[in-house]
Amino acid sequence: MNQKEFLKGRGAQQNVHNRFERHVYEMRDDFLEFCRIEGEEADNNKTQYIPIFPKTIVNKVTSPDVGMAYSMNPYQGCEHGCIYCYARNAHEFWGYSAGLDFERKILVKKDAPRLLEDKLKSKRWKAVTIVMSGNTDCYQPAEKKFQITRKCLEVFLKYRHPVAIITKNALVLRDLDIIKELSKHHLIGINVSITSLSEKTRRLLEPRTATIKKRLETVRVLSENGVPVNAMLAPMIPGINSHELLPLAKKVSEYGALSFGFTVVRLNGAIGQIFTNWIKKAMPDRSEKVLHQIQDCHGGTLNDSRFGIRSRGEGKIATQIHDMARLARQKYFEDKVFPKLRTDLHEQFKDGQMRLF
Secondary structure, three states: OOOOOOOOOOOOOOOOOOOOOOOOOOOOHHHHHHHHHHOOOOOOOOOEEEEOOOOOOEEEOOOOOOOOOEEEOOEEOOOOOOOOOHHHHHHHHHOOOOOHHHHHEEEEOOOHHHHHHHHHHOOOOOOOOEEEOOOOOOOOOHHHHHOHHHHHHHHHHHOOOOEEEEEOOHHHHHHHHHHHHHHHOOOEEEEEEOOOOOHHHHHHHOOOOOOHHHHHHHHHHHHHOOOOEEEEOOOEOOOOOHHHHHHHHHHHHHOOOOEEEOOEOOOOOOHHHHHHHHHHHHOOOOHHHHHHHHHHOOOOOOOOOOOOOOOOOOOHHHHHHHHHHHHHHHHHOOOOOOOOOOOOOHHHHOOOOOOOO
């Protein structure tokens, strides 16, 4: 890998054109040469936190193959920088690029706890599990500064409402006190994302996430405290981490996970271009092989939008991945069950306290 060309600490290596924008922004060679001569930085690669003020925070999920009915995201954009992240495309709706902008321009919803409380107090609202991080990680680095996720968990506890979390950051353990209280009432499940046992692979795929060691420790600590944990071994990328599915499943089971899920990678929208640019810099020796194997899982294309198939994949390679997953469940999860969260407590707490009559 040419270190001079590779932007350290980020997943995407470029800002691709926003499909909704009329104008194209380019970093021209003559400008870069001018900056070099003048001793100036063409790009300081710093993260910006930008406050936004949405009118609602809970979103209905209409996709039939995502596995959630409602989601909420305290932040848009994600500094973790996972190169394969499907949420990158959503940044274009805010006027930014799905590439570096997604990792460096983080939109912060400081009103999220209040908006959530308004939703849970609504007479028309019937309790159903709301997933935090349906789009971007609620425990990304911004959370350490703003603590929006923690405040939202306090709201879920106050109204005895079920919540699920998806994260790849050990920062979730900061809120173990609230999580344990929610778990006592069977109101929370945590999905910890672990895509590889190799730190080298992790640093390339997910540059600003917690280490694999910390994530496994997070699974252990949560499990030991009675919090149900599902491991997200996703996405499986042929030629990069798909061969790790069995050892990954074994490891997370040993650390206390009650179940695991996975998807076959798909590079929809702008992500195909971002991923292709990245892999040719990060893994030039096997870039073509990996890209061809991903295409083999999706009918010859990187971009697969077919419901029911897009996350599962098809073809020989996808079938092998599914066979490994089936074997992993038989070997390591046969006697484990992820519990169903309760939805019957919320009605009594809609006004913020237990009703006596």
